[in-house]
Structures are given as C-alpha cells and as structure tokens.
Amino acid sequence: MRPKSSSVLIKGKVGQLELRTFIHQQALADSKLPDLVVISHPHPEFGGTMDNKVVTTLERSFKALGCNTVTYNFRGVGASEGAYDGGVGEQLDLLTVVDWAKQNMSFNQLILAGFSFGAYVTLAAQPNVQADRLIVVAPPVGLYDFSEIKEVSVPWDMIVGLEDEVVSVAEMIEWAVSRKLQPSLYCRAGASHFFHGQLIWLKKILNSLY
Secondary structure, three states, X not given: OOOEEEEEEEEEOOEEEEEEEEXXXXXXXXXXXXXXXXXXXXXXXXXOOOOOHHHXXXXXXXXXXXXXXXXXXXXXXXXXXXXXXXXXXXXXXXXXXHHHHHHHOOOOOEEEEEEOHHHHHHHHHHHHHOOOEEEEEOOOEOOEOXXXXXXXXXXXXXXXXXXXXXXXXXXXXXXXXXXXXXXXXXXXXXXOOOOOOOHHHHHHHHHHHO
C-alpha cells in the first residue's frame, strides 16, 4: 500500500493547530508497527515553521527510514491559532499533538525531535510526554533557562554545527556533558546553526542513528 500524507487541523488549547502527518499504510496490515517521530520547529518570531529546511530534512529522513511522522506549527504560526508564548504554551501544543497522535495513529515507539527552539520545547516537555527517545538539533542553550530542564532518562542524541552563529557551541556541549545521562553527540565542522550546505550530512547522521 502507498504511504499517506495529509494536512490536519486539530483542537489545541488556544484554538486550532495545523499538522502534517505521514502514515505508512502498510503498517495497518503488518504486525510490526512503525515508530512515530513528532518534529518541533524553530522560533516562531524568527520565521520558524514546520516548513523550515532542517525540519523537512528530519521529516523526509524519518519517512524514508519507515517511520510515521508528524510535523506541526506552534500556536500563532501558519494556520495554528493563538500567539507565541515563550515556550510554555508551545509545550502544551506538543502535548496536544502527541495526545492526538496516540488516539489517531498506530505506532510502536514515540520519538520526539526538535530543531533550535523546537529542541528546547522537546526537552522541556519530555517529563510530561514520556517519549521513548529524543533527537535535538542545535538546542538553544543560553537563550533559554536550560537549568530547569529535567534529566533525560531515555536514549537521546544531540546534533550540533560547530560554526553555530546563534547559539554558543561551548555552552551547548558543556550543558550536554553535564547531564547524568549524556546524549550521543554529533558535531559538524563548518556547519552553521541552520546547517546551510550541510543537509546531506545531517541526513546521513539521521540515517546512522536509526
């Protein structure tokens, strides 16, 4: 059966949320269900949407690896209603999306992935989401209070561009290695915050993770 991709509007805490879902239809007939990857996008006030190129690279990579995927727009972005809420309301958006996916999609493991601001939301929401694995790309350590992030107790991976012009590379790595359970860390020389010209490398890393 052919995979199915669709756009969905669901009820959020402050109005509708816009989702893009991808479902491997074969999973409906197979006994082995695919994993689900829910991907969170970068900062809404700086042009971040679910169509960001790093987000779509994550999305396409996991689709090719046989996963179901959900990307979505935070409140106030695209067709999602509401307004930017500093990362607090956005955690509720992620929880709402995950709850919807649990009721409407069949899957095995739940993986949360996030880029930049989306990485912060992913890490902050994890204690309530309880995903099976996390993948964070360029987490904005130093731009948000990462001292409040609870310890991660599941396998997790962190991907960093060593020429990041937005977030301090030293702060990202220092925070990661201070965790009780440290992430598997992947760094790319010459890669900026937005991985300009490095998306093929990013895809190769994602392929190696899964």
